[in-house]
Amino acid sequence: MKMKSMLCAALCAISLFTSCKKDKNQDPPPTPNPSAVFEPSNGKLVQYLFDGNTRDTSGNHYNGGEANDLAYGTDRFNVANGALVLNGTSAHTDIVSPAVHFPFSYSLWINAAHPEYVSTIFQSDHSYGAYYGSWLQLSPGVQNKLAFNFGNGTSTSGSGRNSLLSSVALAANQWYHVVINVRGADDMDMYINGVKDNAATYDGDATTIVYGVDSPTGLIGNAFGGQYFAGKMDDFRVYNRVLTPTEISGLYNYHP
Numbered sequence: 001m002k003m004k005s006m007l008c009a010a011l012c013a014i015s016l017f018t019s020c021k022k023d024k025n026q027d028p029p030p031t032p033n034p035s036a037v038f039e040p041s042n043g044k045l046v047q048y049l050f051d052g053n054t055r056d057t058s059g060n061h062y063n064g065g066e067a068n069d070l071a072y073g074t075d076r077f078n079v080a081n082g083a084l085v086l087n088g089t090s091a092h093t094d095i096v097s098p099a100v101h102f103p104f105s106y107s108l109w110i111n112a113a114h115p116e117y118v119s120t121i122f123q124s125d126h127s128y129g130a131y132y133g134s135w136l137q138l139s140p141g142v143q144n145k146l147a148f149n150f151g152n153g154t155s156t157s158g159s160g161r162n163s164l165l166s167s168v169a170l171a172a173n174q175w176y177h178v179v180i181n182v183r184g185a186d187d188m189d190m191y192i193n194g195v196k197d198n199a200a201t202y203d204g205d206a207t208t209i210v211y212g213v214d215s216p217t218g219l220i221g222n223a224f225g226g227q228y229f230a231g232k233m234d235d236f237r238v239y240n241r242v243l244t245p246t247e248i249s250g251l252y253n254y255h256p
Contacts, residue, residue, distance in 0.1 A: 085232055100209075125211050131149070178191070
């Protein structure tokens with residue numbers, strides 16, 4: 001009986017040793033995929049990666065045009081043909097823009113060759129005669145700073161738009177991540193490189209956003225009055241909701 005007990009104990013010890021050895025040799029747990037954590041897809045209407053083309057990768061088919069002197073160059077990770085290059089004199093692309101209404105947000109990377117010049121980075125509706133849709137520009141009021149605007153379709157004066165003016169001065173030839181959250185009139189946020197610009201100010205009287213047509217044609221790289229942007233752009237997104245601070249920080253820090 002004693003021998004039987006000793007044999008059982010020995011077999012249990014061998015089994016335990018084998019189990020422990022097997023656990024040590026198991027594959028480590030999978031590393032979290034940054035794109036799964038920091039790639040917000042909920043409410044995404046448009047995404048242009050600009051990887052050598054202006055195709056919309058959101059699945060909603062808002063593809064851009066490939067004419068008008070477009071070029072592609074190194075992106076913020078120094079990957080060739082990974083960013084849109086705009087020459088500041090003629091390059092732009094037409095886009096079929098979603099007519100978003102409050103709330104919505106934009107996320108994009110920009111690299112301005114001349115941030116001191118007034119220029120339009122994108123415009124969601126280039127209907128003529130009044131301010132329509134929304135647009136981001138290097139401010140006509142203060143050099144080197146961004147202004148985000150939306151129009152109510154009534155005029156080209158302050159009563160026809162509402163603007164959020166950034167307090168952050170941009171340096172030339174440097175990449176910046178920009179997010180604009182729009183909840184309503186005088187209820188907007190601008191984030192630059194993951195940080196909210198708490199000193200941004202408002203200008204203008206518009207309280208609604210209006211489009212000239214149901215399916216507006218937008219522009220990337222200039223506005224209907226010219227104002228061509230010189231520099232680079234990457235990972236342009238439109239959402240039909242506001243992005244959270246966590247999502248914004250994740251997009252800024254994301255490296256594919």
